[in-house]
Amino acid sequence: MDINEFSNAFDKISKDWMLVSAQKDGKTNTMTASWGGLGFLWGKPVAMIFIRPQRYTKEFIDNSNYLSLSFFTEDYRKMLSFMGSKSGRDVDKIKEQNLHLVEGELAPVFEEAKTTLICKKLYAQEMTKESFIDKDLIPKFYANNDFHTTYIVEIEKVI
Numbered sequence: 651m652d653i654n655e656f657s658n659a660f661d662k663i664s665k666d667w668m669l670v671s672a673q674k675d676g677k678t679n680t681m682t683a684s685w686g687g688l689g690f691l692w693g694k695p696v697a698m699i700f701i702r703p704q705r706y707t708k709e710f711i712d713n714s715n716y717l718s719l720s721f722f723t724e725d726y727r728k729m730l731s732f733m734g735s736k737s738g739r740d741v742d743k744i745k746e747q748n749l750h751l752v753e754g755e756l757a758p759v760f761e762e763a764k765t766t767l768i769c770k771k772l773y774a775q776e777m778t779k780e781s782f783i784d785k786d787l788i789p790k791f792y793a794n795n796d797f798h799t800t801y802i803v804e805i806e807k808v809i
């Protein structure tokens with residue numbers, strides 16, 4: 651893992667954004683995410699992502715043992731906005747944005763990405779109301795009861 655590129659994981663994820671992508675039945679779906687983290691757990695380099703139940707990408711993530719996190723240069727900001735505002739249920743987002751998949755990896759890799767983390771799923775858990783210590787977060791972020799699922803994934807390969 652190139653530590654220099656990820657030394658400021660706060661900005662890398664929250665400001666630069668990333669694509670979370672996974673495969674199901676030979677199909678790939680992807681969505682933009684700006685909430686997440688990188689760290690160390692169970693003796694492994696890990697990433698954490700948080701996915702709401704209504705995301706089409708969640709079906710792909712739940713179907714596969716692997717997912718990818720892809721990071722792009724600023725030139726791709728419009729593409730990231732698109733991937734974060736349209737659903738793969740309604741449009742083939744990858745085709746529409748003219749991204750190209752590289753064959754032969756365990757999770758989707760886009761030719762256009764600057765860096766891709768190939769990640770193996772280790773842990774998934776839906777957030778519950780009871781688990782919130784700061785209850786103010788619930789009306790603010792979960793008025794529709796659409797609690798995120800937390801995924802902790804092992805970063806197996808950096809491309």
Ligand SMILES: Cc1cc2nc3c(=O)[nH]c(=O)nc-3n(C[C@H](O)[C@H](O)[C@H](O)COP(=O)(O)O)c2cc1C
Binds near residue numbers: 681
């Ligand atoms: C900047 C940005 C960050 C986002 N971060 C997240 C996130 O961390 N978790 C999440 O569930 N949705 C997040 N979204 C929303 C999804 O990307 C969006 O709902 C997307 O259209 C889902 O596509 P899908 O239905 O094809 O999965 C974000 C959207 C944007 C624009």
